Amino acid sequence: MMKDVHCISQLSAFVDRELPKEEQREIAEHLLICAECRLEHDRLKFAAGLASHLEHRDAPPSVWTAVEIGLDGKTHNPHGSRRTWVRFPVLAGFAGAAVFLCAFGFLAYFALFTGEPFQANLPANSSGLPPRTAGSVEPVDPNAVPANSVIALDPVNANSNIAVTAPAANAPQLPQRQYFEFETLAGAPKVGSRSTATNLVVGDVLETDAVSKARIEIADIGNVEILPNSKVKLVGTNPKQHRLALDRGSLHAKISAPPRLFFVDTPSATAVDLGCEYTLEVDEKGSSSLHVTSGFVAMERDGREAIVPAGAMCLTRRGKGLGTPFSADTSPAFRRALEHFDFGGGGSQAIDEMLTNKNFYDIISLWHLLSRVKRDDRERVFEALVQYVRLPPEVTKDGIIALNRKMLEAWREEVERAWFE
Amino acid sequence: MEKRALTSNEPTTAELLDQCSRGDREAMHTFYVENQRCVFSIALNYFGGRREIAEDVTQKVFLKIFTNCSFRGDSKLSTWLYRVTVNACTDEARKLNRFVDLAGVLTFGEPKGGEVQQLMTESEEISGVVAAQIAKLRPKLRAPIVLKYVEGLSYNEIAEVLGCSIGTVASRMNRGHKQLAARLEHLRDAI
Numbered sequence: 125m126m127k128d129v130h131c132i133s134q135l136s137a138f139v140d141r142e143l144p145k146e147e148q149r150e151i152a153e154h155l156l157i158c159a160e161c162r163l164e165h166d167r168l169k170f171a172a173g174l175a176s177h178l179e180h181r182d183a184p185p186s187v188w189t190a191v192e193i194g195l196d197g198k199t200h201n202p203h204g205s206r207r208t209w210v211r212f213p214v215l216a217g218f219a220g221a222a223v224f225l226c227a228f229g230f231l232a233y234f235a236l237f238t239g240e241p242f243q244a245n246l247p248a249n250s251s252g253l254p255p256r257t258a259g260s261v262e263p264v265d266p267n268a269v270p271a272n273s274v275i276a277l278d279p280v281n282a283n284s285n286i287a288v289t290a291p292a293a294n295a296p297q298l299p300q301r302q303y304f305e306f307e308t309l310a311g312a313p314k315v316g317s318r319s320t321a322t323n324l325v326v327g328d329v330l331e332t333d334a335v336s337k338a339r340i341e342i343a344d345i346g347n348v349e350i351l352p353n354s355k356v357k358l359v360g361t362n363p364k365q366h367r368l369a370l371d372r373g374s375l376h377a378k379i380s381a382p383p384r385l386f387f388v389d390t391p392s393a394t395a396v397d398l399g400c401e402y403t404l405e406v407d408e409k410g411s412s413s414l415h416v417t418s419g420f421v422a423m424e425r426d427g428r429e430a431i432v433p434a435g436a437m438c439l440t441r442r443g444k445g446l447g448t449p450f451s452a453d454t455s456p457a458f459r460r461a462l463e464h465f466d467f468g469g470g471g472s473q474a475i476d477e478m479l480t481n482k483n484f485y486d487i488i489s490l491w492h493l494l495s496r497v498k499r500d501d502r503e504r505v506f507e508a509l510v511q512y513v514r515l516p517p518e519v520t521k522d523g524i525i526a527l528n529r530k531m532l533e534a535w536r537e538e539v540e541r542a543w544f545e
Numbered sequence: 546m547e548k549r550a551l552t553s554n555e556p557t558t559a560e561l562l563d564q565c566s567r568g569d570r571e572a573m574h575t576f577y578v579e580n581q582r583c584v585f586s587i588a589l590n591y592f593g594g595r596r597e598i599a600e601d602v603t604q605k606v607f608l609k610i611f612t613n614c615s616f617r618g619d620s621k622l623s624t625w626l627y628r629v630t631v632n633a634c635t636d637e638a639r640k641l642n643r644f645v646d647l648a649g650v651l652t653f654g655e656p657k658g659g660e661v662q663q664l665m666t667e668s669e670e671i672s673g674v675v676a677a678q679i680a681k682l683r684p685k686l687r688a689p690i691v692l693k694y695v696e697g698l699s700y701n702e703i704a705e706v707l708g709c710s711i712g713t714v715a716s717r718m719n720r721g722h723k724q725l726a727a728r729l730e731h732l733r734d735a736i
Binding site for chain 1: 573584699722723729
């Protein structure tokens with residue numbers, strides 16, 4: 125499987141989306157678990173992003189004139205006298221060298237045959253440089269803020285609303301769209317007080333009522349359907365990330381892009397696209413529910429992360445953080461027990477309920493629980509999971525109970541394989 | 546490219562090229578108008594935004610097509626035109642390398658660190674900076690990157706133009722991306 129093998133040699137093709145769909149998916153999955161490849165991927169993607177700024181331009185009219193003259197059998201240079209075999213700068217260089225040699229010979233002659241050092245009649249400015257004029261270039265103050273500085277979205281500041289910051293001095297002004305287009309699917313969605321808008325500019329809030337729906341085009345990477353009774357804000361968009369904030373309601377995102385390009389902030393966590401399709405809901409209290417239907421999504425909060433694969437869900441509660449991912453097909457009893465454990469302080473009692481009601485689909489939750497439960501409960505969770513997913517040869521029970529990182533990683537791959545199979 | 550013959554009155558591209566080879570100046574102009582942007586853009590980015598060289602290359606490409614057309618119809622016209630253009634760029638680059646460009650050595654040299662930032666601020670054109678760095682790549686790495694990002698060709702199409710395998714294109718793209726990333730690393734924070 126691709127997941128086990130570095131894929132550095134294929135990363136350009138991956139970034140350029142030149143691989144078959146299956147290989148694209150395998151590499152995307154590998155990137156989730158391999159920091160080395162992910163780092164290389166980020167570098168290549170950065171280079172590819174810059175290269176996509178290359179310009180397309182029309183040739184000036186003089187070129188056609190030159191072609192016509194060439195066709196008539198005459199030689200013609202569309203831009204004057206540039207095309208000389210030895211160009212002016214070359215001649216200037218040779219001339220300079222010749223002058224230098226003559227001067228050197230002259231000085232040598234004086235020194236050797238007159239016995240006196242040569243004294244040139246220098247001007248008052250003894251540096252020999254021409255005097256500074258009004259048009260001369262002054263030294264640049266490195267701390268001066270250039271006049272063309274722009275205020276740009278800070279792409280690093282997660283969970284921000286419109287975080288703005290002055291960019292580094294000398295930062296270039298990039299040609300980029302600061303808005304998304306959207307279309308009305310039903311009713312009359314509103315952007316601020318504008319009910320006829322078709323663009324969502326950075327900072328704009330789009331609201332739908334009980335009967336309205338809209339679809340936002342997320343640059344060229346996919347789209348997001350805003351479902352009824354929702355309120356969503358465009359936090360920022362640039363080549364490195366596109367960010368929405370869902371304050372309440374629901375959205376359905378369909379994204380086809382390299383991981384970590386599209387983010388949705390909610391009051392209780394951030395959904396990070398890892399190449400996927402998902403539905404995200406936020407209730408009036410700011411708690412959220414994520415259901416992934418394709419690929420992977422990472423839910424993040426305060427440095428913690430839960431990777432949620434296709435077919436799984438994840439809940440978050442405002443003030444209580446991230447819940448444990450669980451199968452969308454799990455039994456109501458298992459789900460109740462898991463919510464009790466995650467948000468109700470259920471502890472060992474909730475684990476008992478889960479283990480009583482578990483089935484194969486709960487391997488995703490059991491895996492996450494290994495590192496979330498107390499050591500006393502971990503062995504029980506281990507025994508439950510090993511019923512469904514075999515231990516790789518290099519992994520031991522003691523290693524898992526001790527939360528040995530390498531062993532956990534090796535078993536996780538088995539869990540993931542079993543999940544997708 | 547190759548968008549002709551949408552109506553029955555218009556000649557196909559092959560017919561147009563045939564008319565060109567028989568000296569029909571109007572057909573030549575039509576062909577030029579349809580294809581000059583692609584040829585000029587490839588040359589412009591291949592030579593790091595140096596317009597004079599790009600104009601020369603464009604002129605040579607069309608003169609070659611009109612006076613000594615080698616299109617045999619065994620590939621798509623666009624593939625053939627890209628190939629002629631890339632070959633003309635390669636030839637021109639070889640000629641330029643025959644003598645040292647004293648203009649570059651004496652006036653600019655290799656901009657480093659803050660100088661690059663300063664140059665960028667002056668030009669306010671990131672594409673110019675990127676093109677300048679692409680022009681420093683070896684021709685083998687430069688051509689596929691220009692074809693990919695200027696013309697939007699797939700690896701398969703690039704392989705056809707360059708007469709190599711897709712694997713070779715992927716490998717060259719990988720090396721080109723790596724070198725570009727290293728040379729443009731200083732832009733990361735700025736962007």
